[in-house]
Amino acid sequence: MIPRETLRKIRRIQIRTSHKVDELLAGNWHSAFKGRGIEFEEVRPYQIGDDVRAIDWNVTARSGEPFIKLFREERELSVQLLVDLSGSQNLGTTSQTKRELVAELGAMLAMSAIKNNDKVGLTLFTDGIEKAIPARKGSRHVLRLIRELLYCDPIGTGTDVKQALEHVNRVSKRRTVVFLISDFQDSQYESALKVARRRHDIIPVVIADPREHKMPNVGLVRLQDEETGEVITLDTASRKNRHRYAELYRQQTEARDNLFRRLQLTPIHLETGCDIVEPLRKYFHQRESRS
Incomplete structure (x- = not known):
C-alpha cells in the first residue's frame, strides 16, 4: 500500500504539471509529432x-x-520516457535536484501524451536497466509513472546510455517517440544512438545544474563523484582550478553536442531551478514548423 505522504506528493506534482500541460503543451503535442509514424x-x-x-x-x-x-x-503515437537515474541525478544546488526536475518533466510529457490519446511507457536506467514499464494509456497509468520517477530506488549508480538504447531497440518493435532524459555523463554510446535514431524518433533532453559548469570561490572543498564514489579535495580559491573545471565541462558538452549535430538530433537543454515549460514549448513549435 502506498503511504499517504507519497500519494500527496504524487498528487501535488500531478496537479502542478497538469496545469502547465493544459495551458502550454497539449495543443502543440500532436501537431509536433503527427505523421512521424x-x-x-x-x-x-x-x-x-x-x-x-x-x-x-x-x-x-x-x-x-x-x-x-x-x-x-499512425494516429496513435507510442511514447517512451528513457530516464537516467544514475547517482549524478542527485545533485541539486538550486531549489531542486536534477532528479526532481526529471520527475516534473516526465510527468508533463506523460500527461501530454495521455491527453492526446497516445500510449506512454517508462524505462529507468543507471549502468543497468532498473525498471521497464510498457506503454499504456490512462490517468492511473500516469500516476504509476510519476510514482516510479519520484521513488524508484536504483541499484546502480553509474550511467550506461548505450545499454538503455539497446534495450529500447530490442523491446520497441514499432516506431516510437523516445525522450532520452539524462545528463549524458557517459561515452561510447554513439553506435547505439545511430541505430536507435534509424528506428525511432529520438529526442535527447539534457539535464544540468548551474554548479556543473561554474565552480564558486568557496575555498577548500571535498567533492565526491556520486557515480564512482571517488573523493577529491579541490581548492576553489585557485583561479586556475576554477578555469580548468569550467574548461573540462565545456569540452564534455561540446563533444556531446557535436555528436547530436552529426546525427541530426535536436536536444532540449534544461537546468535545475529554471522554468522548463518555455524550452519545451519552443522545441514543440520548432518541430511543428519543420513538419
Missing part, C-alpha cells in the same frame, strides 16, 4: 507522378510491372 498498408501498380522512392522492388521483380508501397499515418 507510418504503417505499411498495401501495394498497388505504379502511376505516373508517384514517388519512385516508394517502389516495392521485390513485388516489381516478381510481377514484371512496377508497384509502389502505400502507407498510412
Whole structure:
C-alpha cells in the first residue's frame, strides 16, 4: 500500500504539471509529432507522378510491372520516457535536484501524451536497466509513472546510455517517440544512438545544474563523484582550478553536442531551478514548423 505522504506528493506534482500541460503543451503535442509514424498498408501498380522512392522492388521483380508501397499515418503515437537515474541525478544546488526536475518533466510529457490519446511507457536506467514499464494509456497509468520517477530506488549508480538504447531497440518493435532524459555523463554510446535514431524518433533532453559548469570561490572543498564514489579535495580559491573545471565541462558538452549535430538530433537543454515549460514549448513549435 502506498503511504499517504507519497500519494500527496504524487498528487501535488500531478496537479502542478497538469496545469502547465493544459495551458502550454497539449495543443502543440500532436501537431509536433503527427505523421512521424507510418504503417505499411498495401501495394498497388505504379502511376505516373508517384514517388519512385516508394517502389516495392521485390513485388516489381516478381510481377514484371512496377508497384509502389502505400502507407498510412499512425494516429496513435507510442511514447517512451528513457530516464537516467544514475547517482549524478542527485545533485541539486538550486531549489531542486536534477532528479526532481526529471520527475516534473516526465510527468508533463506523460500527461501530454495521455491527453492526446497516445500510449506512454517508462524505462529507468543507471549502468543497468532498473525498471521497464510498457506503454499504456490512462490517468492511473500516469500516476504509476510519476510514482516510479519520484521513488524508484536504483541499484546502480553509474550511467550506461548505450545499454538503455539497446534495450529500447530490442523491446520497441514499432516506431516510437523516445525522450532520452539524462545528463549524458557517459561515452561510447554513439553506435547505439545511430541505430536507435534509424528506428525511432529520438529526442535527447539534457539535464544540468548551474554548479556543473561554474565552480564558486568557496575555498577548500571535498567533492565526491556520486557515480564512482571517488573523493577529491579541490581548492576553489585557485583561479586556475576554477578555469580548468569550467574548461573540462565545456569540452564534455561540446563533444556531446557535436555528436547530436552529426546525427541530426535536436536536444532540449534544461537546468535545475529554471522554468522548463518555455524550452519545451519552443522545441514543440520548432518541430511543428519543420513538419
